[in-house]
Amino acid sequence: MRLRVQLAAVGMAWALTCGATMAQAPAFAWPGGQRAAVSLSYDDAVPSQLDNAIPALDRHGLKGTFYLILGAQTVRERLEDWRAAARNGHELGNHSLFHQCSAQGPGREWVQPEQDLDATSVAQMRAQVELANTMLHAIDGSTEFTYTAPCGDQRASDGNYIEAIAPLFLGIKLVGGAAIPDMLALDRAAVPVTVPVDMSGAELIALVEEAGRLGTMINFTFHGIGGDHLSIGNQAHEQLLAFLAAHRDRYWTATFREQMRWVRARQAQAANGVAEISPAPAR
Numbered sequence: 507m508r509l510r511v512q513l514a515a516v517g518m519a520w521a522l523t524c525g526a527t528m529a530q531a532p533a534f535a536w537p538g539g540q541r542a543a544v545s546l547s548y549d550d551a552v553p554s555q556l557d558n559a560i561p562a563l564d565r566h567g568l569k570g571t572f573y574l575i576l577g578a579q580t581v582r583e584r585l586e587d588w589r590a591a592a593r594n595g596h597e598l599g600n601h602s603l604f605h606q607c608s609a610q611g612p613g614r615e616w617v618q619p620e621q622d623l624d625a626t627s628v629a630q631m632r633a634q635v636e637l638a639n640t641m642l643h644a645i646d647g648s649t650e651f652t653y654t655a656p657c658g659d660q661r662a663s664d665g666n667y668i669e670a671i672a673p674l675f676l677g678i679k680l681v682g683g684a685a686i687p688d689m690l691a692l693d694r695a696a697v698p699v700t701v702p703v704d705m706s707g708a709e710l711i712a713l714v715e716e717a718g719r720l721g722t723m724i725n726f727t728f729h730g731i732g733g734d735h736l737s738i739g740n741q742a743h744e745q746l747l748a749f750l751a752a753h754r755d756r757y758w759t760a761t762f763r764e765q766m767r768w769v770r771a772r773q774a775q776a777a778n779g780v781a782e783i784s785p786a787p788a789r
């Protein structure tokens with residue numbers, strides 16, 4: 507009886523030790539002990555990003571990622587403004603040359619024949635996306651790039667083009683999802699994003715706090731800020747930025763490029779760790 511009690515006690519102690527070890531093991535470490543990463547991204551190179559979003563980010567000392575359609579009007583007419591943003595630490599990302607999306611389905615009436623992804627081959631998309639990287643390099647000298655798929659669409663006329671361009675990028679954002687559940691399991695070529703439209707500052711902050719609870723990451727893909735399409739108001743944007751600036755110790759707001767470099771290194775480290783403890787192969 508006594509022996510059984512002792513064994514039970516040992517078993518309990520073992521379970522407690524293992525439980526404690528599991529609880530202490532950090533699922534994923536962000537730099538500086540921050541709890542979660544926040545990516546502020548802005549798609550389509552619309553004017554309100556240059557006029558409203560970038561000045562607001564600069565006031566708070568926060569860095570964002572701007573996914574340029576390289577064929578956009580602002581790239582033609584306000585190139586120096588984009589260049590200045592890059593000099594100031596913001597990332598200029600690749601959002602393709604012409605914003606190819608599928609013309610099928612509701613809400614796609616705006617897709618012109620020349621930008622119809624259903625009529626563009628994988629090889630054509632890869633060539634265009636590579637040219638867009640070359641243009642980004644010419645604009646700001648960058649040599650590592652991230653991509654956001656226009657409309658989140660992946661299927662070109664003859665197959666999935668995202669798979670074909672994945673080797674060109676540190677990270678690729680695809681629509682659909684809130685906070686990332688698991689950073690080590692994250693596929694950097696299929697990062698889920700949330701696309702807030704007409705949301706309040708409180709709603710945006712709640713999404714950040716959810717990522718904080720999970721210890722992972724939230725990716726915002728904005729479009730217009732205080733104007734243009736799929737927009738949120740300047741006030742909501744300002745409230746989010748003020749919150750992030752006031753909680754820098756908890757939330758790592760940085761360019762997606764920087765964040766994906768970090769994730770790539772941690773994932774590689776974790777993969778190496780697994781290799782070290784795995785048994786030697788049988789001879």
Ligand SMILES: [Zn+2]
Pocket residue numbers: 549550601605656657
């Ligand atoms: Zn877009």
